[in-house]
Amino acid sequence: MNSVQTRSAERALSGGTWLIVCGAMLYSILTVTPLMAKHTAEAWDWTAPILPLVVDAAVVIVVKLDDVLARLGGHGGRWPIVLRWMTGLMTLALNTADSALKKDLVGVAVHSVAPLLLIVTAETSLAYRRAIAAAVAALEAKQAAERERREQAARERAEQARAEAREEREHAAQLAREQREHEARIAREQAEREERQRREEREARERAEAAEREARERREREREQREQERLRHEQQARQRAEAEQRERAEQAERERREREERAERERAALLKRGPAEVKLPEDEARRIVAAAFTSGLSVRQAAELCSWSVGWVSARYAELRDPGAGGAELAIAGN
Template identity: 80%
Template structure:
């Protein structure tokens, strides 16, 4: 008996069991459906096959799970047994109920064949599967023991072979060790001399690179210092220029307020002073007439000055025209 024979037996058992299960299910549906139709309202005749299908579905679940548990060597406890027998007895009762109501013993016997065969097949199949699982487990244990014995013998042979090879290798190594040690000493001394020379050259390069790096860093620091000083001077110059500009703007604003706060002129002011008043009035967006009153000059002259402030080029052209006249 080997694994192929066991798988063939399991396959035959599984195929036979499922053929019996599905045959019993089909027979049960065909037998129980007319009985349910007689005991169901006419409007619900279509529900007659539901009960046999539900019972048969429970049978399928029990058979499948028992198959899986048997393969794994497990046991589901008492509830699977209860469900298995309960579904079998329900199938038996439903299949024989119609004949029992008619007191037909032959019919009861005929309709009891499929349910009883299903019950016995489920129990027998479970027993067969458990027996096969135990046989497989025993076979695997024997094969494992034989395999371990063969592996142990192979390991012992390999260990002996490795021991002999190691002894031979150690003997050869002892013979060649002195020669290798001598050659290794020569090579090591040569390597130490070369390493010492390379180390001295590397240290010299590192010192030169360090000196170059320090000089470069010193130049960079000096350059950065000069840049910071230049930026500081430029910032201070900008600050002074801005301060002077603010002072000039404040002075211009004070002069403008002073010029505009004088009030109307009693007589025609000098031209330079009048021009300053007109410029202040233009900046303050005062009307031309009010600027004329402040300067004492005519509205036309003030309008011409306003035009010069609005369009400096036009004012120059007007001044040239007046000069040519």
């Protein structure tokens, strides 16, 4: 039997035991409560279920602790046995007392079934659990011995493999030493030949480097002369470009001032007309509005100058305030 089967048997035993215990407890409460009610003062009838509950609670404690001790392989001594039998006999006495007082032998036999089954189940389940625990311990011991045997065999095989590997390493080391000695001899001879060749190559390289150094120095002098000539030409070209740029900037500044002066004169001319008597054409009205906006006149003043509505002039002012619509000066200068 493996561990899975053992756990399945333990679950079946535990489930069956608790099913019998719960059934016996319920049956005992239903049977003993009327008896206790008859022998209790009328004002205290409500305490009738307490005694069967207390006795059944003791039964639950005994069954549960016996289960735990059996799993751990322990033994509680004499007192658990006394408590187990005492609670079982109390349950038996309480369940059969009413029928015994009535001299009803059939009732005594019927009401003794559940308590006797509870007593025997508690003892049997404890014995089963101890037997299962002993069987599991024996199985574990057997498995541990088998593992130890396999581990010992594995250690012996590993030791043998290590011994064989050690012998192979020693043999390989001997061959390697001989190979190294042979290679060292060949390497010395090769090193001597290479040293002679390197010495000859070094002398040739030194001669070539001296010639190359002289040629490089000559090229460096020529390059420096060309670089100085190039820098001189670039400086002259940069000076000419800066002079031309200054001239273009001065010319652009003069043209900008001229445009501003021309736009200012045109704005002044447009604003000097005074209020228009009739509604001017739209192009001319737009120029007047742009001039008024640039000069800071109010919307109403601009409307009087062009005889257009205040709403139309307000819309043109909004367009002029928009950076994408173009400035007032550009509007005047373009016309």
